[in-house]
Amino acid sequence: MKKLSSSVLVTACCYTSLVAAQQSSLFSTDSTTISTSHLNEILVTASRTAQSVDETLASVTLITRKDIERSQAITVAEILQKTPGVMITNSGGIGKASSIYLRGTSTKDLLILIDGIRVGSATLGQVSVEDLNLSQVERIEIVRGPRSSLYGSDAAGGVIQIFTRRGTGKLTPSFTVSAGSDGTSSVEVGVNGGDESRWYNVSASGLTTDGFDAKTSGDSDDDGYHNQGLQLKLGQRFDGGHEVEGFFSVTDSENEYDGFTDRGDTRTQVLGARSTLEIAEAWRINLSAGRSSNQSKTFSGNTFNSRYETTRDSFSVQNDLLIGDDNQLVFGVDYLNDQIESSKIYAETERDNWAGFAQYQLTLGQSDLQFSARVDDNEQFGSYTTGGIAWGMPLTDNLDMVVSYGTAFKAPSFNDLYYPNSGNAALVPEESDTYELSLRGNVQGINWQTSLYQTTFENMIAWAPDSSGDWAPSNINEARIRGLELSADYQWQQWLLSGNVSFIDPENRSGANKGNRLQRRADKIANISVDRDFGALSLGTTLHAESRRYTSDSNTSFLAGFGTVDLRASYQIAPVWQVRAKLSNLLDKEYQTVSGYNQSGSTALLTLAYQPQ
Template sequence: MSTIALAAAFAGAATPALADDAPEDIIITAIGAAQNADETGQAVTIIDRAAIERSQAVVATDLLMRTPGVSVTRTGGPGAVTALRIRGAEDGQTLVLIDGVRAGDPSAPSGAFDFGHLMIGNFDRIEVVRGPNSVPWGSQALGGVVNIMTARPAEGLQARARAEYGSYDSVNATAQLSGSSGAFSGSIGGNWYRTDGVSQFAGGAERDGFRQYDANARLGIALGEDFDIDLRGNFADSRTDLDGFAPPTYAFGDTDEYSTAREIYGYAGLNARLFDGKLKNRLAFVIADIDRDNFNPDFGPAPSFLARGRTERFEYQGDLALSEMFRAVFGAETETSKLLTDDGFSRTAAKTGIDSFYGQIVVKPVAALTLTGGVRHDDHEQFGGHTTIGANAALKLGTGTLLRANYGEGFKAPTLFQLDASLTGYGNRLLKPEQAKSYDVGIQQTLLDGALVAGVTLFQRRTRNQIDFISCAAPLTGICANRPYGTYDNIARARAKGLEFLLEMKPVEALDFTASYSFTDAENRTPGANFGKDLARRPRHTVTATVDYAPMEGLSLGADVLHVGDSFDNAANSVRLDSYVLTGIRAAYTIDGRFTLYGRVDNLFDVNYQTVSGYGTFGRAAYIGVRAGF
């Protein structure tokens, strides 16, 4: 109740810029194609370039954790394994897109994208859809979708750069160049980051560092008025120091272990506009290739474990707009996923495929009402066919009121790691896909010519056939036959319900205030000892507040507060993670419109907290930097 009172005191709302959800904004993630933000009944948060620069964030999750309905856990400092959960769903149930490429890792047990290596770098925009959205996006979009877009080519020639230094000997440098000439347009950028970090083991005496360099590029080639080629690529190379479980005690503590990762995401597309632009066509090939290696110097220079995950995908999408009242978005996809693992004793290779077809209809029977409905069918090599539906409505009233309603279904195919029985005996080829059904309704009210925007969303999601790992004990019978180390099975059911309360205020031109309150009740509904208990690492209450003030031309001041409520670290709810409040302050001064000097202090009050039991986190940290644009 004290947390709810705190949220009411903030009168607060939600996103890093709720005003970005204005009617003139275009979103892509809701239906997989461009759409006005106020014409979807789904809950979408938009984080644009201005919000990214104001935040001064370097690690993407430092910004995403302030999004309504999102929680983040990390096993140490930057580079450590980082999980993002939307509305209480599992981290492997969040689909991540990087410039249109699905970025999940087929070699990871749950296929989850590791946010630990995701630097803000040259991001121009992030869209977050909260709730299942499998019709346009397919498998893994069960909890929600995070769509990340890098800088698009600009007209003429533009350049920008950023460099900063701060606590823990942290260095970050970013540069981006973009432009166009005739039929060609392009952008290229790079980012480098290193830090001494903190000990992953909370009681450790040595720091575990992290370094990463990454690059992004886009190239557009116009082949006339109605045809063009779109090429995109992203690359990241990283090394993360680890702590582990060393003999003879095998207790968690300081070790010399480390891991490396290389990630490549590529997109090649052909766009064609036919019938005076009424029918837009997109044909694309996308690839995601992720290599992970773990090293333990105590056992020699060779990797102690390696994993290779690769996804190749062909996509076609059609977008037919017959009038302002009727639109159809449809498509077909075929995907192949591959996995290779080697633990020094055995080497395993596996692959699978999935073919998909989908269609969505968007109608506006009257100008104020937009109705969207869709269906998708996926045919997986292992578990066969599955059909998903979704529908939503958005109603704009003349009073500045926007009403939303949404029903969404989601499904997630079992991963190669979970399916393949040859993977040290863990796999189970009889697995069924995880499925979810979600409902949410919301209202957003705009007053005082946009100076005040408030909104609230209520949601509920039920998940069944959730895949969990189960331990096996002798005698090995039934599902445990020939699996002495355990296996995966469809044993779990879960339910999540809650609300997201949002508010943005601009009382005067120089002052912006945003805040949010999220309540998430994520509960285990699996019959057994843990029935009715909270799902692990899902805080029930989260409050955020951000204020930005520009007292004079060129100068901006800001502060952020994040309150995360209590949660549990395990399914049995026997290990508690205490609540915490993090406060940050920042300032920036722009010189001659091109150069900006900035600085910030994170965790101002040096709060000691943990998001995963036993793992360390940053204390108070200060950073200074310079940003330039030409």
């Protein structure tokens, strides 16, 4: 097990740009990537401090901009779907309602951050994954397993942090245009630049598709989707290691679907700033503040139906203290304020959450240890304490072991508590604890990892009749999720091979459905990717497969399993010009991930990119 690097720890900054971190002369870590695992790349989400991938005491996946461009994905859900432990459900194509099941936990148990800012709807209690704008993304960090002891509510299943794009080098314009099946087209244009002292990026994008008939019944028409986005980022590094950065992103979308309401308009904004202060050689203070907002309206034809607006203001102060050569203490305070406005009348429309957290990372002999704890004080459900512990050690020169335990919780959403005529203000947070054992190694150039875990949930919120016979959310369910993940990658000459398989046993542990599998979860997921460079030409293919899933907790009906094959190619026609082509669902497989909603058949996408280096 690699020791904590003191040069990394001294310069660690929660939410700092990873690109800037790798450019800084204060970092001694080699930024060379090793195949698709990016073992020496720096990430911050797992511990709120900078660590290389192979130093983290958590199961993590890093997706870089290069990975995104190689895959030719056009949505965040599409690129996430190929990572270990991730299953995506979708209600009818691009832009339609989607959910992320990470290790069998629901979307509500997943915390999503954009540049360190908590996003999502406080009414729904989750993020609208379908509206996340992939064109704005520089990199994605995925942490599997509980992180409530560092981030609070929503992180029972894990954390996904999205870092938006930023500039480096001389002033550089870029341009990408794509066109394909189902009337799908997109365009991205931007300009960026910077050096070791400053950086900037301005980019705009548009995505539109005519779509296809999303539902298997009802109206027989195409259900389109349209998305426009703008992103700005500007930063400055000063003498003495001080930094300041500001960022803003906005996405507007219009969605067409079948039902009583048949159109939805959504705007998502994230505004944030961060600052790092080098107080002493071994002490750094990280400050961050931001506002995320989610505004949605639904219509029946041209008739207004409903409006929901969520505003989330957050502020964080974090101290990173280096103790000796290899130990580090991290502590700080987080603040979150949720406010909602709606055409519906809620009994409460605002709540505050204050939290204090601490983490200690230390090295004892060949072992790395990490202890973390957090206390959240929420004005609606009171005080809640979570904790975590992890231990990593080398078993041989090429084999490491990590053992961890963590507790987590999920606060009820405004809809759970106060939705008119159905909310339950007496709800308490869902609780969970997770045990995990991981082995990591390298055998003749093959980087591999296997993880065995178990998560137990109590007080899960589910709909049930109350004392008056009316249905409302209640803390009645319990569940146990066991799983095994295996992943590996190998690079040989110009070949790049990677794959992962997940075995998940998400079991209901209460009520009439005790012993049944939780609905909508596949119990087997597999991904295999092969890429090959032939000079200017690159070819690749990906196989994705999922087993069947039940459509109800009673397990009386199910959706069949499926497998899809994607092909991709790119050709560097000039130093700054590249043409790309992708065939998705090559075998035209018919399948559903949500009962009653179609998925696209075989589709093609052609892309022309202008990307000066």
